[in-house]
Amino acid sequence: MAAASSTILKAAVSSPSTARLPPPAAAHKLFSFAPSNKKHFLPKPLSKSFSCTGTAQAADPASTTPTKVQQLHVYEINERDRGSPAYLRLSQKTVNSLGDLVPFSNKVYTGDLKKRAGITAGICILIKHEEEKKGDRYEAIYSFYLGDYGHIAVQGPYLTYEDTELAVTGGSGVFEGVYGHVKLHQIIFPFKLYYTFHLKGIPDLPAELLGQPVPPAIDVEPTPAAKSCEAGATLPNFTN
Amino acid sequence: MAAASSTILKAAVSSPSPARLPPPAAAQKLFSFTPSKKKHFLPKPLTKSFSCKAQAADPASTTPTKVQQLHVYEINERDRGSPAYLRLSQKTVNSLGDLVPFSNKVYTGDLKKRAGITAGICILIKHEEEKKGDRYEAIFSFYLGDYGHIAVQGPYLTYEDTELAVTGGSGIFKGVYGHVKLHQIIFPFKLYYTFHLKGIPDLPAELLGQPVPPAIEVEPTPAAKSCEAGATLPNFTN
Numbered sequence: 001m002a003a004a005s006s007t008i009l010k011a012a013v014s015s016p017s018t019a020r021l022p023p024p025a026a027a028h029k030l031f032s033f034a035p036s037n038k039k040h041f042l043p044k045p046l047s048k049s050f051s052c053t054g055t056a057q058a059a060d061p062a063s064t065t066p067t068k069v070q071q072l073h074v075y076e077i078n079e080r081d082r083g084s085p086a087y088l089r090l091s092q093k094t095v096n097s098l099g100d101l102v103p104f105s106n107k108v109y110t111g112d113l114k115k116r117a118g119i120t121a122g123i124c125i126l127i128k129h130e131e132e133k134k135g136d137r138y139e140a141i142y143s144f145y146l147g148d149y150g151h152i153a154v155q156g157p158y159l160t161y162e163d164t165e166l167a168v169t170g171g172s173g174v175f176e177g178v179y180g181h182v183k184l185h186q187i188i189f190p191f192k193l194y195y196t197f198h199l200k201g202i203p204d205l206p207a208e209l210l211g212q213p214v215p216p217a218i219d220v221e222p223t224p225a226a227k228s229c230e231a232g233a234t235l236p237n238f239t240n
Numbered sequence: 241m242a243a244a245s246s247t248i249l250k251a252a253v254s255s256p257s258p259a260r261l262p263p264p265a266a267a268q269k270l271f272s273f274t275p276s277k278k279k280h281f282l283p284k285p286l287t288k289s290f291s292c293k294a295q296a297a298d299p300a301s302t303t304p305t306k307v308q309q310l311h312v313y314e315i316n317e318r319d320r321g322s323p324a325y326l327r328l329s330q331k332t333v334n335s336l337g338d339l340v341p342f343s344n345k346v347y348t349g350d351l352k353k354r355a356g357i358t359a360g361i362c363i364l365i366k367h368e369e370e371k372k373g374d375r376y377e378a379i380f381s382f383y384l385g386d387y388g389h390i391a392v393q394g395p396y397l398t399y400e401d402t403e404l405a406v407t408g409g410s411g412i413f414k415g416v417y418g419h420v421k422l423h424q425i426i427f428p429f430k431l432y433y434t435f436h437l438k439g440i441p442d443l444p445a446e447l448l449g450q451p452v453p454p455a456i457e458v459e460p461t462p463a464a465k466s467c468e469a470g471a472t473l474p475n476f477t478n
Contacts, residue, residue, distance in 0.1 A: 090326050090339075098341055099324030127343045128361040130319070139359040140380055155391040156381060156410055157359075167381075167391040167408025167416075179439070181414045200415060 073111025073213035100126035111213030118239030135161030144240035309351025311451035321325035338364035375397030388394030439456030
């Protein structure tokens, strides 16, 4: 059984193409992600960097649910210390194929990169390898855990070669009843991503989630205090 | 190692019962889906085929609250390597542990345009011996080209029609909520969906053509199947 189960996680290692990726030995050990080609996604300058748009729409007087849109920015960073991603090559083919599943869990920081917020947790389902785009289409189903504030659940496309928009499917805690969408921007595939949530149906978000976001760029990093999860540099009971 | 890994996808092939199913060799090669019994679902005549139902919008809010119906066909043309039946339970009968990622083609309800694809996963929950079928939890999305996507979650029963939750969307479907009725025409190749969508602006006309009532022999137009110009949604998902 041990021999059989080890084949499930048979790694298909492809050599990283750029210096920013971990050395091959570490890559092999930490994850079996086998993208067809790794690209740096050039950061898109943020034309809007405000932390909250009270793009108010008239609240329905008959309902107590506010209908304004609130923007929330977070960074998702794979620091390669959570065993993630776990590329399960269940298709048993040499190229990424339908059947491959990729559970993952990375760290989440607030948009201002000053506080460790929590984690992402979920799964990417390989749908199709896109040869012309030198990348893959996944269906991603996962949650953002933000400590005592609760979580936001999302579902939608993850394309290794371009930014996408996912559906916000629900949430808990301060995010109970949330709906909307989230824009996924890859800074460095697959290690650093920047998300802009457009959230409706919830009360005003707490200020500590709405600090001035750091515009996404290849070299942005959380503050050392946030990385070390020092007191004052995390959300209350940040998820880990 | 190779021998061990081949057991993971060990196919338990049952012989198909009706003539409409692909020949056994093709069935085994293309997918290891092993339903306990395959049935043709007799098409239900559509009593309502209009495309849009209006309810009073809330005058104080800019978010419409009317229900819009959207009809699409999902067709497995067996050219996407789908479904991928992962028999992770390692049991001979379909059992909890088995996972079925899938991706099929989507056409507009009038069958005149290729719309895009479905993409997601079915999680085998329980084999229902008395019903000669299986219960899955399905989590997937409908991709409709430049219009965006609709995310759904809910039950998929191989032996009867079900209703799934619409959990969200993107593009013109941003903020959508509602439900969708799944009708199986031919398990597991041809399905007909009726979405009841709320919370979004009026859908574009090309999604709202007069739907073709579901029946065993219905097919997309040749132009739609070949994705000819004018017979697809803009940048249809593939």
